[in-house]
Amino acid sequence: MEKLPLKSVKEQLAESQGWELEDEKWLIKKYRFRSFLDSISFVNQIAKLSEEENHHPFISVDFKVVTLKLTSWRANGITELDLKLIKQYDSLFGPFQINTSK
Numbered sequence: 001m002e003k004l005p006l007k008s009v010k011e012q013l014a015e016s017q018g019w020e021l022e023d024e025k026w027l028i029k030k031y032r033f034r035s036f037l038d039s040i041s042f043v044n045q046i047a048k049l050s051e052e053e054n055h056h057p058f059i060s061v062d063f064k065v066v067t068l069k070l071t072s073w074r075a076n077g078i079t080e081l082d083l084k085l086i087k088q089y090d091s092l093f094g095p096f097q098i099n100t101s102k
């Protein structure tokens, strides 16, 4: 899979839910949770998806904050698969969303 032109990546990120581009090759997002155990539950779901897709983000857990960093190592940039997976990560986060409306 080939890396995408940066212009296209930036256009698609503008439509994303808070994903940022770093060093022109990493997609990054921080997720905040109600509890540490929710953080870990989310990470386990990301891990399962990563194995299914054979495509893995770098994951860091800082108590109630999980940071995902994703790039396509072999393509050395952002590919369609990366842009597909960040949407799936956001879907997995949905049920954990802290309802800020209350």
Ligand SMILES: C[C@H](O)[C@H](O)[C@H]1CNC2=NC(N)=NC(=O)C2=N1
Pocket: 054, 055, 056, 057, 070, 071, 072, 073, 074, 075
């Ligand atoms: C051998 C194995 O298929 C490759 O190393 C896979 C594993 N997971 C991966 N994950 C990511 N993000 N990029 C890759 O290029 C990649 N390659």
